[in-house]
Each structure stands twice: as C-alpha cells, then as structure tokens.
Amino acid sequence: MGFSGHLVFARSNRPLLEAPVFDSVNEELKTAVRTWESRPGGWQTLRCDVGTWDDADLAALVGWSRAPACVADLSDSSLALVTGLDTTGLRWQAWLNLDIAARVLVEEPEDIDDQLLWLDSPEFHEAVRRKRVELDAEIPADAEGAVAWAAAAGVPVTPQTGRIEELLRSHETFAEDLFSALLDELGFPRAAQPSPQA
Structure with a gap:
C-alpha cells in the first residue's frame, strides 16, 4: 500500500507545522503531520x-508564509494532483502519473451492473x-502555470517549460518521486538528502 494524503510545500523561517492553518488539527491528528x-x-x-489538510488551507498557508506554496494530493502513491498558489491568488494544477489519472477520472456509465466487467471492456x-x-x-x-508560479517564488534559475511538460508526461512508481522531481525541474534548491519513501 502506498501513501494517501498530502505533501505540502512552502517556505518559512519557522517550522511549517507552526502555521495557524494547523491549529485546528487536534493533537492526535498532528502526529500524522511530519x-x-x-x-x-x-x-x-x-x-x-x-x-x-483541506483544499482551503492552501490560501491560508500562502497568506501566513507570504510566499507561493503548493500541495500534492496523493492517492496510494500512484498518482497526485498538484495545486500551486502564488501570493496574488493565481493557481495552477497538474496531474502526476497521467496514465493512472486517466483511468481514475473516467466516469463509469450509470447502466453498469458489474464494475469488473466494465474495467475489462x-x-x-x-x-x-x-x-x-x-x-x-x-x-x-499546466507547465506554463507551474513555471510562472516558480518565478513568483523567486527561484534562481529559469525552468524549461519543455522539460516540465516531459516530466508531466512521465511515469514513476511513486508519485512522491515525481513531485520532488517537479520541484527540482522548477529550479527550487535541491534537498540535502533524499526524501524518505512514504
């Protein structure tokens, strides 16, 4: 089983968990944020x-941090919907692991009696x-939106839109890896150590 939840990316001189957006999370659930x-x-x-995490929390986090932020909504580590927001309110979204997203987003006809037969049809x-x-x-x-968002975040290099498009069309076993790769390609400073596998 992979990870289902959110990866929240933002900038602050203080730990992100101190953001007021997490004040409403009870102490028991706070242990699920790390x-x-x-x-x-x-x-x-x-x-x-x-x-x-709630979708409305992104705007609150951007307001608190006074910097662009984004969140990846992951499902079983197999796909993610990334939503970015800058300080002017401009949003962008992109799917990671597009083939899996396409399978999930297909609407099942109302007259289907057996879902397994539908999935094999x-x-x-x-x-x-x-x-x-x-x-x-x-x-x-999606790639243009991501590049504009990174520029608003003040990344030191200009990302190549073509490289971002290529990444958005690629597939990784873990969507978390694609999320980290997307941040790398957008020009954010690379993590000192590899992220732990969820």
Missing part, C-alpha cells in the same frame, strides 16, 4: 495523512484513451 523533505532557503515539505479502454488525450492536451498550460 516533515518529509527540507530544501535550502526555508523551503519545507510536510507529509499530511488523510484528514489533516473495450469501451473502458477507449474511454481511458480519450481521457488521456484530454489530459495530455492540458499539459502545456
């Missing part, structure tokens, strides 16, 4: 188990193919 990776310049990633595979094409068409805009 440092996952640290990068030079105050960039930190927290690993939050399911139930400790030519109609399902065609629906996945169409969804994959649809997601692939969004990649250039």
